[in-house]
Amino acid sequence: MAVYTKIEKSEMEEIVSRYGIGTLVEYSGITKGIMNSNYLIKTEKGKYILRILEMERDIEEEKKELKFLEYLGENSIPCPGVLMTEAGEDYIMLKGKMASLFTFLNGKEVLDVNEEIIEKFGKLLGKMHFLSENMKLDRDEKIELEYLYNSISKDENKLKDILAENYAGIMQKLENVKKCDFSKLPFGIIHNDIFPDNVFTENGEITGVIDFNDAMSAPFVHDIAIVLNFWIYNKFGVYSQNLVNSFFKGYRTVRNLKKEEIEMLPLAMDKAALTFVFLRIKKFNFHDGDAEREFKDYRDLLPMVFENKNIEFC
Template sequence: MAVYTEVTDEALAAFLADYEIGGMVAFRGIAEGVENSNYALKTTQGDFILTLYEKRVNTADLPWFLGLMEHLAASGLPCPLPVRAREGRNLNPLAGRVAAITTFLPGVWPRRVVLEHCEPLGAALAQLHLAGQDFAPRRANALGPEAWQPLLEKSLAHADDVQAGLGPELAADLARITAAWPRDLPVGHIHADLFPDNVFFLDGKISGLIDFYFAATDIYAYDIAICLNAWCFERDFSFNITKSRALLRGYMAHRWLSEAECAALPVLAQGASMRFLLTRLYDWLHTPPGALVTPKDPMDYYRRLRFHNTARDASAYGL
C-alpha cells in the first residue's frame, strides 16, 4: 500500500455520493507498500479501504482481482469484500484513476514474525488455493518468469550503483533459474504477495488476507516459496528452518504436496527471491520523487537468493 495520488475532500464527497455507505467521518493515506494509492476511510456506517489503482496494475485485470476477492470471501476466507456502488459497479473513477472501496478487516499484521504465525499462515495459504479452485476465470502471472528478463534489463544500466557487479551476477542467476523452472506442477489461483503486512492476526488467529493485486493463475508451490522468503528469514537474513517446517506443516494439513512439488522448492524459492529482488531494484531506481512511500531495499532479497542457491533439496526447508 502507498499514496501516489492525492484525493481532495470535494472529489471524495462526490465519489461517495454513488455509494450507500454513509458520509465521510475520517480519511487518511496509508504510506506502506509500493503499488497503489490507499486510504483508510471511516464513514457513518463503518470502516473501509479506498484504493486508487496505478503503476504496474493493468486496469483490465481489475475485474478479475475483485471477482476473485468476492469469490474467496463467499467461500469463507477472511479477505476484503469489494463494495458495489448503487448502480452495481465495484470500480469507479476518482482523481483521474480507477478506484474501489473494500471492507475493512480487523487485526494487526505482525511487525516481527514469530514461530506461532507460521503454521496458521501455511494453513490459510492452502485454504486460499483450495477455495479458488472453482473460480473459473484465469489470469496469467504478469510478473512470472517471462517478465523477469525484461525487468532486469530496465535496471541493468544502474544496478552496479546498488552493488558492484550486481548486474552481471543477477543476469547469470536469472539464466540458471529460468532454465531450471518447472513446467508440470499443479497450477491454480495464487496470492503471489502474501507478505506479513498482507496478513492480519487477531487473538492469535488470522483475521485478514489482503492485497490481491498480484494474484494470478500459477504454480501453487511457487506461492509457498514466496511465503518461505517472506516469513522464514530472520533479521540477520539467516533462514529459520523451524518456521519453514511449521509453515509447510500448516499448508500440508489442508493440501498435500507431491514429490515433484517438494523437489522443486529450491528453484521455486530462488525464483521467488529473484522476482522480488528485481521489482524492488526497479522501484529503488525509479520511484518518482514526492511519492509518500519508501522503496524497499532490493539487497534484502539478494541475501535470500544467496541462501536458496545453496539448497540442494527440500530438506533445506524442513521436508
C-alpha cells in the same frame, strides 16, 4: 500499498457519497507498500479501504480479481469484501484510473512470526490453493520475474551501476532460474504477494488476507517460496527448520505437495528472491513518479538471493 494519486477532501466526499456510506469523518493515505494508491476512509458508519490502481491493466482483467475475492469470501477465506456504489457498480473511475472500495478488516499485520501463527497461516494458504486449483486468472502480470527484469534491463549500464559488485552473481542466478520449467507443476490462482504485512491477526488468530491485486494463475510453489523467503529468512536471517516444519504442518492439513513441487522449491525460492529484488530496483532506483511510500532497499534482500536453500521440506 502507497499513495501515487492524490485525492482532495472534496473529491473524497464525492466518493463517499457515491457509495452511500455516510458522512466522511477523515481519510489518510497508506504509505506502506509499492504498487497502488490506497486510502483509509473513516465515516460515521465505519472504516473502509479505497484502492486506486496505478498499473496499466485492462478493466476486465481487474474485475476478475473482484470476482475471485467474492469466491474466496463465500468459502470462508477472510479477505476484503468489495462494496457496490449506490448505482450498483463494483468500481468507479478516478482521474482516469479504476478504483474500488473494500471493507476494512480488523487486526494488525503479522510482526511476530512464530510456530503457532505460521502453522495457522500454512493451513489458510493451503485452503486458498485447494479452492483455486486449476482455476484461471489471466492478467498482465506486474510482479513477475521476466516482466520486471525486462523493464529494468533496458538501461543495462544503469542496472550494472546499481547492482555493482553483485551484478555478475545476480545474472548467474537469473540464468539458473530461467532454465527451470515450472509450468508442469500443480497450479491455480496464487496470491503472488503473500508477505506478512498482507496478513492480519488479532488475539493469535488470522483475521484477514489483503492485497490480491497481483493474484494470477501460476504454480503454487511460487506462493510457498514467498512464505519461506519473507516470513522466515527475511525475518530471522536464517531458514529456521522449526518454522518451515510448522508452516508445512498447517499447509498439509488441507493440501499435500507433490514430489516434483518439493524438488523445485529451492529454485522457486531463488526466483521469488530475484523477483522482489528487481521489483524494488524498478520502483526505487528507476524513477517511477512521485509518491508517498515507504522506502524499501533491494540490498536488504541480497543475502536471501545468495543463501544456500538446503532445507528439509518435510
